Amino acid sequence: MTDAESTDDRWEGDVNEAAVKDWTADTTTFERVRQIIDVTAEPQSASEIAERARVSEPTARKHLSALAETGRVKTITTESGTRYMRAPQMLAMRRIADIHREHTKEEIRQAIQDLKEERRDFQDHYDVADVDELTLELEPGNEGWGDLTRWQQVEQNLEIAQAALSLYDFDPDDSRSAAARASDGRTAARDRGALGDDTAQTA
Amino acid sequence: MAPHTDIEGNVGPIDDVALDQIGSVFTRVDGLVESVGFDSHLDPTKLGIRLADGIGEATWCRFDVRWFQRGYYSFHHIDEQEVNFRYDYHPKPDASQRHFHRPPEAYSDDVEQSCITATDPMIVARAVHSLWRRAYETASLVHLNDADNPR
Numbered sequence: 038m039t040d041a042e043s044t045d046d047r048w049e050g051d052v053n054e055a056a057v058k059d060w061t062a063d064t065t066t067f068e069r070v071r072q073i074i075d076v077t078a079e080p081q082s083a084s085e086i087a088e089r090a091r092v093s094e095p096t097a098r099k100h101l102s103a104l105a106e107t108g109r110v111k112t113i114t115t116e117s118g119t120r121y122m123r124a125p126q127m128l129a130m131r132r133i134a135d136i137h138r139e140h141t142k143e144e145i146r147q148a149i150q151d152l153k154e155e156r157r158d159f160q161d162h163y164d165v166a167d168v169d170e171l172t173l174e175l176e177p178g179n180e181g182w183g184d185l186t187r188w189q190q191v192e193q194n195l196e197i198a199q200a201a202l203s204l205y206d207f208d209p210d211d212s213r214s215a216a217a218r219a220s221d222g223r224t225a226a227r228d229r230g231a232l233g234d235d236t237a238q239t240a
Numbered sequence: 241m242a243p244h245t246d247i248e249g250n251v252g253p254i255d256d257v258a259l260d261q262i263g264s265v266f267t268r269v270d271g272l273v274e275s276v277g278f279d280s281h282l283d284p285t286k287l288g289i290r291l292a293d294g295i296g297e298a299t300w301c302r303f304d305v306r307w308f309q310r311g312y313y314s315f316h317h318i319d320e321q322e323v324n325f326r327y328d329y330h331p332k333p334d335a336s337q338r339h340f341h342r343p344p345e346a347y348s349d350d351v352e353q354s355c356i357t358a359t360d361p362m363i364v365a366r367a368v369h370s371l372w373r374r375a376y377e378t379a380s381l382v383h384l385n386d387a388d389n390p391r
Contacts, residue, residue: 047370047374047389049389050388052388055366055389056366060362060366072261075261076258078252078255131260132256139281140281152283175250186247193254
């Protein structure tokens with residue numbers, strides 16, 4: 038279906054440059070720095086982050102420090118200055134909250150079992166102890182890169198599923214009984230994990 | 241064992257934070273987006289973004305998006321008319337790392353250099369969307385990999 042009037046919205050010039058323009062028009066400098074650092078899994082300098090976020094270096098540094106204080110950003114001090122990356126626990130806690138919202142304890146146990154089985158298949162098939170060993174053995178053009186990617190995913194899933202399982206009943210402040218008392222016992226025990234009602238998610 | 245891909249290289253595990261950002265971009269820029277979701281939370285392999293209409297005769301379409309921790313990605317389009325194409329960035333012998341798998345089949349060996357040069361997920365997502373949107377509005381697959389917008 039063609040909508041004639043919407044052609045006016047189309048970009049001018051290069052689509053990549055237009056995408057940057059739209060993004061900067063749509064966001065504050067703080068939002069851009071947060072979005073960039075949230076997808077930064079290798080330490081980078083403030084100037085590198087600034088360039089990607091289309092902000093000045095002092096602005097990047099200011100927002101990165103604020104984000105580091107909230108625990109969202111990890112800082113690493115090196116001889117050539119401070120490096121920044123996303124805090125790995127941020128990534129894990131979001132996944133764990135999603136799992137607690139959608140899955141029962143039994144489903145998590147089953148997933149762990151399946152993932153361990155998949156890991157064993159890879160170990161047997163390639164005759165290596167772990168995924169790092171396979172990384173060292175593969176060369177460009179080899180078959181097996183798809184399996185390597187899958188195996189890395191299996192290891193990440195396992196770590197997160199195991200954490201999700203151990204935190205399933207996590208309730209140090211006894212907040213559930215407190216909530217039940219406060220609401221006259223109308224809150225029936227729900228079949229989901231402790232962090233499943235954590236709605237503190239920001240895109 | 242591994243799902244079908246043509247990735248040949250160490251790309252790292254799925255980056256679900258990047259995928260969340262990509263989902264938000266599509267939802268924000270296009271009212272046709274019907275649903276956005278991972279195939280699984282325990283074992284996420286892709287983010288599906290479904291739109292309520294498609295290019296030409298297609299009545300719906302979907303992007304299956306993969307984004308990996310080392311910054312590599314794959315945006316795979318499929319629709320009701322079985323039109324496939326893909327904007328990819330990953331190691332691939334005998335091809336440019338940033339490459340485009342042509343419609344309608346998006347065969348692994350039917351590739352050309354991708355017009356997308358952006359590197360961060362929220363920018364790549366906007367570029368992919370703009371290219372799709374132009375094809376949708378003109379009901380044509382011809383310029384899907386053409387960064388310039390002829391006026």
